[in-house]
Amino acid sequence: MPPADRHLGARLLTHGSTLTFLRKVQHPSQHPVDRFAEDLARFEAVRGPFKRTRPYDTDSRIPVDGAGAGFSSKVSIGMSASYLLLVLIVLGLFGYYLGKSRAVAIPVTPESRLHSVPSYHGYFVALWAGVPAFLLLALWVMLEGWLIMALVLGAMPERLTNVGDQELSLLRATILNHANGIDTGQTLDPAIEAAAVHYTTLSSIGNWCILVLGSVGAMVGVRFALRQVSMSLRARNHVEQVINVVLILCSLVAIMTTVGIVLSLLFEAMLFLSHVHPYDFLFGLQWSPQIAIRADQVGSSGAFGAVPLFTGTLLISAVAMAVAVPIGLLSAIYMAEYAPPLVRSLAKPVLEILAGIPTVVYGFFAALTMAPFVRRVFGAEGLGFDVSSESALAAGVVMGIMIIPFVSSLSDDVINAVPQSLRDGSYGLGATKSETISQVLLPAALPGIVGAILLAVSRAIGETMIVTMAAGLSANLTANPFEAVTTVTVQIATLLVGDQEFDSPKTLSAFGLGLVLFVVTLLLNIIALWVVNKYREKYD
């Protein structure tokens, strides 16, 4: 590697991780140095000119002594938190026994009993050891970075801090990197080095403080709670309240994660839609997301009409459901109503094995067995259709086989859950088994069956591997199951495989597709819930 190249690389690293480099594949003829220079230029066009503190020099990677000096006494927030946790556990156990024994010591007469049993007093004291200290720790973790950075920046000379927002955030990143010992390979302004040391010191002090404060807080909590222990203390109710809050927090984590995923998807998709008009994206008939880096490359005009992908997804899902719903439902009926117990106890697990086969293996099966089979049966030697070697039919059939257990297992459970009294009522009127099933059991089990089918549909829409291997990548707009089609998920996977730049419409279109996929599955779920509720009202 030529020296100049290495330096450029080192310099670019300091820009942070938002910029990744394009792969050689896209510039087969270009020299790497030219690419780096080009990318630097592109970056500067987006983020403004990069401030050069010093010309490049070969020895710039030697660590700066000043920054290293403060590291020895450093306590990270992780260490501090784990020590504090240890202290809290010990104090909590201690508090539990203290609280319990104090409650036991309260004299009890037949007229006046403890409001709560002694162990609840123990829990009460233990919670008072943990909860305040835990809240303190959480607050510190949230505010630590911001607080310390504000202090550090305040102490720095004004010539460095009195700059624009972007420069300031770069400055913060530089200080942080330096303080964390990340070698950026550049020689820094002494003021920045001093700030890094300052940062390290402050954060170490802060972490020690939080350890001490947390422990003291826990002890104060225990002492406070012990004073509360009395005959009339409603320890049981207080503990119940804390449990309630803990449960709420846990479910909040799940909800907030979902919100976070949706938001990240939404923002990236918005970015994409600023490049491509939503109308062109949703209703365009041409999909070819190859955006050239330079104007003179082949295929410089990308097309982002997603309709071929939607129809491809629909086509393959429809084929899959046409296979999975009848087979799954009928086998569920057999297992629930006709099969002797022995057959049922064997057949059900075997059928569920289908769900455990990795989709890649199904992909092999689709590409190597089903696709040639479809070609032989329907192709020129068979029924005379024009069958492409990668067909929607092959992928859809195999996907349908994969989905069978979803339909059959859930439907089986639902049919079994129909009250025996309805079966008796129907048999008591002289109905045969199939009359009972089709006219009484299936209508009663309908909400659950619809739920099972919709679950299978969302599984089919989200399935990627089988389609990648068996249906191909060509975005044909067709309803002919013998042609190669591609799906939304396959395109997302293809668009994001490998190193990609995250500001080109090509990559961003993956998020646009992801958003559409999300909205569709959300709608499916809403419909499923609606159906289930509508019929549940009627049948309960």
Next chain:
Amino acid sequence: MVSKMIDATTTPWVQVTAPGGGTGRIKIRSSGVKVYYGDKQALKGINLDIAENSVTALIGPSGCGKSTYLRCLNRMNDTIDRCRVEGTISLDGEDIYGRTIDTVQLRARVGMVFQKPNPFPKSIFDNVAYGPRIHGLARRIEDLEEIVQRSLERAGLWSEVKSRLLDPGTGLSGGQQQRLCIARAIAVNPEVILMDEPCSALDPIATAHIEELIDELRANYTIVIVTHNMQQAARVSQKTAFFHLGDLVEFNDTAEIFTNPRDDKTQGYITGRYG
């Protein structure tokens, strides 16, 4: 399954006279009926004759086998996997456990009303029309409507539901649901109606309704009713059979059973000493 010749002398103490109405003909004869659930024997050889157009009540403590016996009469026990039936039961002289019998036809002749009202998740009309439809009793929709109306009228439900026949049957009150189930059973025009504690899930007013109904239905149908309520047995039935631990202890006219029980166990049960 053991098939035996039907022998009227196996039940010599049965009075064939049917006080309070009835034709006096025997509708169902059973002899030596034994039922096993797996290894457990639930009925130990029951000989019991049921008279046509009368109400026969089966009483006894829980687990005595009266419901099991009832379910033998339309072969509902066939739907239970581990259940085995021995002995002979004949309907109008025809062995219902014989090879030529079609259980579907049998159950159309011997209808059943269950302990808990179990209307299908369908409209009131479709609930009643279910049986006639599967048995092809009505060729035209007018015929079907007539059958539905007549059945609901007989079950004493018509005036309450005639304006909302298309509402779900599950939306009715408990007592109405049970009468709907009776209407559903009547609609296939059975000869015998089996009732398994039909009032146990109902309040006293709904119970009174059903009891009245049973008394009216006796004119056209042979009714066998299982009940835990001895007053109910006394009110609605002409014959009463007392079961105990899988045995038929005593079978006689209802008035006799309740005023002059011959067996100590019967006396103990009806006077509330045990059971």
